[in-house]
Amino acid sequence: MKLASVDLNLLVALEALLREGSVTKAGLSMGLSTPAMSHALARLRTQLDDPLLVRAGRGMVLTPRAVALRPRLQALLTEVGGVLSPARTFEPALLERTFRIHATDHVLTVLGTALDARVRREAPGVTLQFMPNSPDDAGMLREGSVDLTVGVYVELPPELRTRKLFTDRFVCVVRKDHPTVGRTLTLEQFLALEHLQVAPRGKPGGYVDTMLAVRNQRRRVARTVPYFLAGLRLVEESDYVLTISERVAKAVAPWLKLKLLPPPLPLEPYTLTLLWHPREDSDPAHRWLRGAFVQAARAAAP
Structure with missing residues (x-):
């Protein structure tokens, strides 16, 4: 398709229709009447060979093609706006x-x-x-x-x-007066302890469990929390062990009673x-x- 044969104003109409999900609202946002916006939608349907908006009860919903087009269209119009805008010194x-x-x-x-x-x-x-x-x-x-x-x-x-x-790299953290962990942490001790895990995206499991599985071993994760600081605070008041970022652990160590230990298995920095x-x-x-x-x-x- 030759660009000269395309009415680029239809891109603006298409963005309004996909954003509003309504012919009437899209027309209002562009300062056009409902019939004029309906005409633009009809042209777009012909151009794209897709209905774009379909009736669903009293409202309208986007077709899968329309949903897929929306982020591409937003990026395209942003780029066009940048091209046509005068350059200004940023302050x-x-x-x-x-x-x-x-x-x-x-x-x-x-x-x-x-x-x-x-x-x-x-x-x-x-x-x-x-x-x-x-x-x-x-x-x-x-x-x-x-x-x-x-x-x-x-x-x-x-x-x-x-x-x-x-x-960053991993360290193991326990409370300073932990009853079974001294200056070092062996793999046997590590596996015998109950673990606390930080899962920011809500998915338990991860790198430590993968590395243990390679050795045909597994740990018991008794608690999973979404926040690093909450995990460290809980470790201070329990007998859990937490494998966590060294930078975070060192940052809070001065005001939490924690003991930082090297992990008893090789864990790569990240x-x-x-x-x-x-x-x-x-x-x-x-x-x-x-x-x-x-x-x-x-x-x-x-």
């Missing part, structure tokens, strides 16, 4: 914007103070809304409901952008990664925030 001090970020309390404990200081100093009008990681961080980035995510990711869609922030959608690549405000994360990581987690 963080003048920025007033809210960023939604998925991250664990692990990340906030390690980077939170350094990141907050940089943002307050450079862009006092910026609001940061932190939320727990989701099992579908990638999907939420695609649909634009979140601006950035930070976490440990193994498999990701190839189009997403990544930037390494810092590495990387915390900054993740975003490519439609944000050229956005100067988003680029500035990514830089703030990188600089905070260099300062707080060298």
